[in-house]
Amino acid sequence: MITLKDLAKKLNVSVSTISKALHDNPEISKETITRVKELAKLYNYQPNKIAQSLKANKTKTIGVIIPSILNRFFAQVLFGIEKEARVNGYNIITCMSNEVLNKEKECIQLLSNGSVDGFLVAVAEETQKKKDFTHFETAQFAKIPIVMFDRVIDDFICDKVIINDFEASKNATLELLKKGKKNIAFISSIDDLNVGKLRKQGYIDAIKGNPNVTYDPITLTLNSSQDVQSQIAAFLKNNTHIDGVISADNVSGTILISIANKLGYNIPNTLSVIGFADNQISNLSVPKLAIINQNAEQIGENAFSLMLNRLNDKTRPFVTKEVGITFSKQESF
Amino acid sequence: MITLKDLAKKLNVSVSTISKALHDNPEISKETITRVKELAKLYNYQPNKIAQSLKANKTKTIGVIIPSILNRFFAQVLFGIEKEARVNGYNIITCMSNEVLNKEKECIQLLSNGSVDGFLVAVAEETQKKKDFTHFETAQFAKIPIVMFDRVIDDFICDKVIINDFEASKNATLELLKKGKKNIAFISSIDDLNVGKLRKQGYIDAIKGNPNVTYDPITLTLNSSQDVQSQIAAFLKNNTHIDGVISADNVSGTILISIANKLGYNIPNTLSVIGFADNQISNLSVPKLAIINQNAEQIGENAFSLMLNRLNDKTRPFVTKEVGITFSKQESF
DNA sequence: TTGAAAGCGCTAACAC
DNA sequence: GTGTTAGCGCTTTCAA
Numbered sequence: 001m002i003t004l005k006d007l008a009k010k011l012n013v014s015v016s017t018i019s020k021a022l023h024d025n026p027e028i029s030k031e032t033i034t035r036v037k038e039l040a041k042l043y044n045y046q047p048n049k050i051a052q053s054l055k056a057n058k059t060k061t062i063g064v065i066i067p068s069i070l071n072r073f074f075a076q077v078l079f080g081i082e083k084e085a086r087v088n089g090y091n092i093i094t095c096m097s098n099e100v101l102n103k104e105k106e107c108i109q110l111l112s113n114g115s116v117d118g119f120l121v122a123v124a125e126e127t128q129k130k131k132d133f134t135h136f137e138t139a140q141f142a143k144i145p146i147v148m149f150d151r152v153i154d155d156f157i158c159d160k161v162i163i164n165d166f167e168a169s170k171n172a173t174l175e176l177l178k179k180g181k182k183n184i185a186f187i188s189s190i191d192d193l194n195v196g197k198l199r200k201q202g203y204i205d206a207i208k209g210n211p212n213v214t215y216d217p218i219t220l221t222l223n224s225s226q227d228v229q230s231q232i233a234a235f236l237k238n239n240t241h242i243d244g245v246i247s248a249d250n251v252s253g254t255i256l257i258s259i260a261n262k263l264g265y266n267i268p269n270t271l272s273v274i275g276f277a278d279n280q281i282s283n284l285s286v287p288k289l290a291i292i293n294q295n296a297e298q299i300g301e302n303a304f305s306l307m308l309n310r311l312n313d314k315t316r317p318f319v320t321k322e323v324g325i326t327f328s329k330q331e332s333f
Numbered sequence: 334m335i336t337l338k339d340l341a342k343k344l345n346v347s348v349s350t351i352s353k354a355l356h357d358n359p360e361i362s363k364e365t366i367t368r369v370k371e372l373a374k375l376y377n378y379q380p381n382k383i384a385q386s387l388k389a390n391k392t393k394t395i396g397v398i399i400p401s402i403l404n405r406f407f408a409q410v411l412f413g414i415e416k417e418a419r420v421n422g423y424n425i426i427t428c429m430s431n432e433v434l435n436k437e438k439e440c441i442q443l444l445s446n447g448s449v450d451g452f453l454v455a456v457a458e459e460t461q462k463k464k465d466f467t468h469f470e471t472a473q474f475a476k477i478p479i480v481m482f483d484r485v486i487d488d489f490i491c492d493k494v495i496i497n498d499f500e501a502s503k504n505a506t507l508e509l510l511k512k513g514k515k516n517i518a519f520i521s522s523i524d525d526l527n528v529g530k531l532r533k534q535g536y537i538d539a540i541k542g543n544p545n546v547t548y549d550p551i552t553l554t555l556n557s558s559q560d561v562q563s564q565i566a567a568f569l570k571n572n573t574h575i576d577g578v579i580s581a582d583n584v585s586g587t588i589l590i591s592i593a594n595k596l597g598y599n600i601p602n603t604l605s606v607i608g609f610a611d612n613q614i615s616n617l618s619v620p621k622l623a624i625i626n627q628n629a630e631q632i633g634e635n636a637f638s639l640m641l642n643r644l645n646d647k648t649r650p651f652v653t654k655e656v657g658i659t660f661s662k663q664e665s666f
Numbered sequence: 667t668t669g670a671a672a673g674c675g676c677t678a679a680c681a682c
Numbered sequence: 683g684t685g686t687t688a689g690c691g692c693t694t695t696c697a698a
Contacts, residue, residue, distance in 0.1 A: 001447060001475060003691060014669045019693060029667060044471075046446040050392065051691035054383045054674050061426070069412050070613075075402045082402070082429055091448065093394070093424050096415055113379040114334060114675090115424065138377070142334060228616060251617065258619040261594055280403075283561060284584065284617055286591040336675055347685045352677060362683060384675035387690050447691090 002043045011039060022047075053114075061091040062307060063116035065107045067099045067124050067151070072250055073296050074122060076278065077149065080300025081120060088308060099125040105135040112139055117311055119144060120303045122151040125192055131155075145310040149303040150294075151194065152320075159306040160320040161299050165195045168292050168325045169202030172246055172274045175327070177210055181244035181272055187232065187256065188248035189222035199248040199276065218242065222252060232259050247275035257285040257332055273332040287331030298323050335376045344372060355380075386447075394424045395640060396449035398440045400432045400457050400484070405583055406629050407455060409611065410482065413633025414453060421641060432458040438468040445472055450644055452477060453636045455484040461527055464488075478643040482636040483627075484527065485653075492639040493653040494632050498528045501625050501658045502535030505579055505607045508660070510543055514577035514605055520565065520589065521581035522555035532581040532609065551575065555585060565592050580608035590618040590665055606665040620664030631656050 008015045013032070021028045021036035022045075028036075039045075053059040064081055066074040078094065085092050093116060095107035104124045111119070119139060127133070133156050136146055140158065149161040176184050186203040190196035204217045220235045222228055232255055236242065247253030253275025257267060265271040267287055274290045275281070282289040302321050309316065341348045346365070354361045354369035355378075361369075372378075386392040397414055399407040411427065418425050426449060428440035437457045444452070452472060460466070466489050469479055473491065482494040509517050519536040523529035537550045553568045555561055565588055569575065580586030586608025590600060598604040600620055607623045608614075615622045635654050642649065 001691095004693095005691075015692085016670075016694080017668055020668090023693090027667065032667080048387075048691050049446040049448045050383055050387045051447070051674090052693085054381075054387050054676095054690090055692050055694095057674070059383065069402065069408045069415070070405075072403075072405070072408075075405075075408050078427075079402050079429070082427065086428070091426050091428075091444070094411075094415060094427050095419070095424075096412070109379075111424070113382040114384070115382045229619065229621070251613070254617045255619075258591065258594075258617065261591075262619045280584070284587045284591065286562065286588075286595045288562070334675095337677095338675075348676080349678080349686080350684055353684085356677090360683060365683080381675050384690090385677085387674090387692090388676050388678095390690070 001048065002045050003048065007036065007039055007043065007045060011035060057114075058117050058311075059091075059115065060089055061093055061116050062304070063093045063095060063107070063111040063119045065095045065097055065104060065119060065121040067097050067122060069094070069096060072278070072281070073150075073294065076296030077122070077300040077303070080297035081304050082300075083297075084301045084304040088304075090304075090308075097124040097127075101126040101130055101132060108135045108139055112142060112144060116144070118307050119146045120307060121146060121148055123148060123153055124151075128153070128194055129192065143314070145307065145314070147303050147306045147310065149299050157318055159310055159318050161303045161306065161323060162320060163294050163299065163323050163325050165198035166202040166205070168276075168294075168327075169199040169246060169248070170206045171202075172292055172327060173203045173206035174210075175329075175333070176244040176246070176272055176274065177206065177213070179244075179272065179333070183215065183218065183239075183241045184244035184246065185218040185220065185235075185239065185242045186246045186248065187220040187222060187235070187252050189224050189228070189252055190249050191221045196248055199246075203246050222249075228252065228255055229259060232256050233263070236260060236263055236265075243270060244272045245274070247273065247277075250275065250277040250281055253277060253289050253291075253332075254281060254285045257287070257289060261286070268332050274327075279328075282328070282330055285332070290330040290333035291328050293326040293328060295323055295326060334381065335378050336381065337378075340369065340372055340376065340378060344368060390447075391450050391644075392424075392448065393422055394426055394449050395637070396426050396428060396440070396444040396452045398428045398430055398437060398452060398454040400430050400455060402427070402429060405611070405614070406483075406627065409629030410455070410633040410636070413630035414637050415633075416630075417634045417637040421637075423637075423641075430457040430460075434459040434463055434465060441468045441472055445475060445477060449477070451640050452479045453640060454479060454481055456481060456486055457484075458525055461486070462525065476647070478640065478647070480636050480639045480643065482632050490651055492643060492651050494636045494639065494656060495653060496627050496632065496656050496658050498531035499535040499538070501609075501627075501660075502532040502579060502581070503539045504535075505625055505660060506536045506539035507543075508662075508666070509577040509579070509605055509607065510539065510546070512577075512605065512666070516548065516551065516572075516574045517577035517579065518551040518553065518568075518572065518575045519579045519581065520553040520555060520568070520585050522557050522561070522585055523582050524554045529581055532579075536579050555582075561585065561588055562592060565589050566596070569593060569596055569598075576603060577605045578607070580606065580610075583608065583610040583614055586610060586622045586624075586665075587614060587618045590620070590622060594619070600665050612661075615661070615663055618665070623663040623666035624661050626659040626661060628656055628659060 097104035147159040430437035480492040
């Protein structure tokens with residue numbers, strides 16, 4: 001890499017002259033500026049980012065900590081973050097907690113050494129369970145701002161981006177009721193997560209709040225260590241009266257449609273299905289899965305924007321931004 | 334952040350003493366070492382990564398450039414890379430080219446300023462088409478090593494990690510033939526990619542090389558700007574004699590199963606389906622999609638290993654590592 | 667209009 | 683055993 005010093009030597013001027021010239025500092029003569037810029041272009045000079053970071057005490061890099069990139073939702077959020085970051089001249093360092101508290105602590109720890117200007121985090125499952133937030137507190141204490149998205153901690157004060165999982169789930173259930181569905185079930189493989197709980201609660205609320213509903217909520221909690229297909233098949237066989245399903249995660253809805261087709265259901269006539277998913281996933285089944293789209297990309301964009309804001313004004317009050325969901329009444333509804 | 338200087342002041346010793354003590358330098362007395370370490374622990378001292386990077390002229394950070402994180406295959410590769418990187422004390426900066434040449438150039442450009450020690454890249458579609466590799470050449474010229482994975486450029490010399498797409502596809506086709514399938518088709522939405530071409534060629538090779546096969550290859554190229562489901566449905570209706578399908582990408586196999594079920598096919602008896610995908614995708618359909626698993630995670634791990642190797646020995650000859658594929662004869666086969 | 671010098675935080679060769 | 687010093691590449695204040 002070519003440095004300021006190198007350029008200075010070649011032009012027989014001082015390093016500071018070069019630096020100023022490249023920054024169009026009015027102290028420097030037009031002539032010198034053009035000479036310097038030409039040379040810089042010739043040698044394809046790029047200011048050393050690390051040196052700039054050290055000097056400025058900021059890196060223009062944000063750490064993103066997500067449970068897993070293999071979850072399509074988080075991949076989409078990351079996509080949104082990365083896009084927005086790029087536009088604003090920021091880089092993204094990605095870490096995965098795999099839902100493990102210690103892994104998450106390690107991520108924060110490893111990047112809390114000047115590597116990043118702030119953290120965007122979707123809190124790990126174990127962290128939510130054990131309620132251990134010391135690593136976040138440490139970061140915040142060290143003046144490294146945190147923005148939480150989707151998986152947020154109510155008891156921790158920071159900027160947040162969420163969707164209204166409760167309302168989304170409740171509304172979807174209400175839509176099924178409005179459509180005349182009499183026996184609506186709820187299936188989920190994310191019961192342990194806050195968002196999973198909220199979605200289930202939304203469903204229960206809709207069911208219990210409806211005077212025409214006489215039955216108790218019908219729920220299936222999927223065990224991910226066992227075959228999901230057989231669990232769903234057994235569930236449908238044991239509950240033949242079900243005519244509507246809300247799926248809380250982004251795969252079980254698709255699987256349920258496949259299984260139900262096999263079992264002779266006529267979707268959506270004898271069975272309506274709605275899932276928390278996105279367009280690509282919707283496309284995988286016949287009929288296409290009706291989806292509650294969490295607008296993951298938007299969540300990412302918003303999370304980054306809040307961070308940018310925060311970095312520019314460390315004293316502004318903390319905000320919680322709610323991103324709207326989109327309900328697509330596709331074929332399986 | 335607390336610095337060496339801060340610690341030095343508190344103990345009334347010099348900065349270098351602190352630095353040496355923290356590095357267990359034998360020049361320093363045991364006593365001082367413990368005193369320093371205790372203080373460091375007390376104040377939770379973390380050496381400033383940026384300063385270390387500037388000093389050492391390396392960042393322990395690798396840039397990963399992929400077409401998109403929304404493609405599950407690349408998400409898996411990234412997962413493998415991140416895991417391996419973490420273990421070795423490296424961070425990952427992720428950039429997305431969105432298959433666009435200029436975006437890819439920009440990524441390389443923006444990180445070729447000391448931000449990263451090397452690049453792991455899956456080349457964008459447009460780059461492959463236009464055969465413009467100047468940005469890679471520039472990086473290599475600047476002594477920033479490049480490891481290409483999956484989407485590699487034959488004419489560019491660097492370390493590479495690939496799978497044998499041709500063989501994988503050919504073998505899968507041969508398996509179908511061996512099973513007695515008489516009319517095997519090939520569907521793909523990635524015809525423009527090198528890997529897509531290789532997969533198609535593998536299929537064609539198997540078909541044409543088999544003396545029992547009398548028909549020409551039957552291929553469907555999916556247009557992603559139109560509805561994939563109807564394209565596949567039309568294809569099946571126009572080719573009712575098809576009894577086996579190879580899907581070259583990671584979604585069309587699942588969709589085809591859904592459609593075929595609807596059309597009354599009895600999978601796998603009247604129609605066998607094999608797709609380039611992974612276990613999670615396989616699980617979405619009934620019956621489960623038989624898959625050619627590209628072992629994406631392994632690709633990522635290997636790519637990172639090659640990079641680590643390269644960083645430790647810039648002069649070793651370039652290698653191309655081939656990662657094995659796994660053929661899972663699941664239900665739809 | 668230009669240059670010298672200090673300093674960001676760290677490491678390490680070299681004094682003492 | 684500890685301290686001084688220089689330097690990584692850059693920015694910026696102050697002096698000339």
